[in-house]
Amino acid sequence: MYGRVKQTLASELQGLDSRICFTSDLWTSNQNLGYICLTAHYVDANFALHKKIISFKALKYPHSGLAIEEAITRCMTEYGIKEKMFTITLDNASNNNTACDLLQESAKSDLLFGGQHLRVRCCAHILNLLVQYGMTIADATLEMIRDLIRHINFSPRRIQSFNEIAERESFSKGWFGS
Structure with missing residues (x-):
């Protein structure tokens, strides 16, 4: 066949x-x-x-x-x-x-x-390479944001201090996912 x-x-x-x-x-x-x-x-x-x-x-x-x-x-x-x-x-x-x-x-x-x-x-391969490169740049920034959130969430005192600053600066509570 x-x-x-x-x-x-x-x-x-x-x-x-x-x-x-x-x-x-x-x-x-x-x-x-x-x-x-x-x-x-x-x-x-x-x-x-x-x-x-x-x-x-x-x-x-x-x-x-x-x-x-x-x-x-x-x-x-x-x-x-x-x-x-x-x-x-x-x-x-x-x-x-x-x-x-x-x-x-x-x-x-x-x-x-x-x-x-x-x-x-192959345009799809080129686009994939561009996205991967962009992700390497974004990864460093995202890792710094994750570190900051971990630092803030480490203790109730830090969370409270952060929320006070956020409120004073007119950010809503929990805007960063906590």
């Missing part, structure tokens, strides 16, 4: 008048096994957008740029669609930079604009 479905999908992809955009990601399972997934994104003759996982395979260590490029190229070759590649979206890991450089070099004659626009950086 798998072989039949794969052949049907390969025929569909090969018959497209348009190019195919790809996304790929790597991750390590909780058993420390590496995997790579390759997804094809395309628009058919009826202008319907499709997203199909065309490869989900184990990837042996090391997850070098060469290993990634070989896995992607092997999959595209199996499906007979390497010349239909338009873009590939990957996260910002350095091994993905190398993989894209190798893909661009090996398929340069088949790529639009010589592959200058092959690599699309």
Whole structure:
């Protein structure tokens, strides 16, 4: 059944008048096994957008740029669609930079604009990195606030003093969660 479905999908992809955009990601399972997934994104003759996982395979260590490029190229070759590649979206890991450089070099004659626009950086990964960085800045501030609250809540006398100051400065009691 798998072989039949794969052949049907390969025929569909090969018959497209348009190019195919790809996304790929790597991750390590909780058993420390590496995997790579390759997804094809395309628009058919009826202008319907499709997203199909065309490869989900184990990837042996090391997850070098060469290993990634070989896995992607092997999959595209199996499906007979390497010349239909338009873009590939990957996260910002350095091994993905190398993989894209190798893909661009090996398929340069088949790529639009010589592959200058092959690599699309994953916006979700960039946003995640920005949020993580912002959280490191916020973490220090939040930790100081937590320390202050712990200090105030250490004794009834400190709580009372704090509440008197808060009342004098027109803050409502318990505004900080105590």
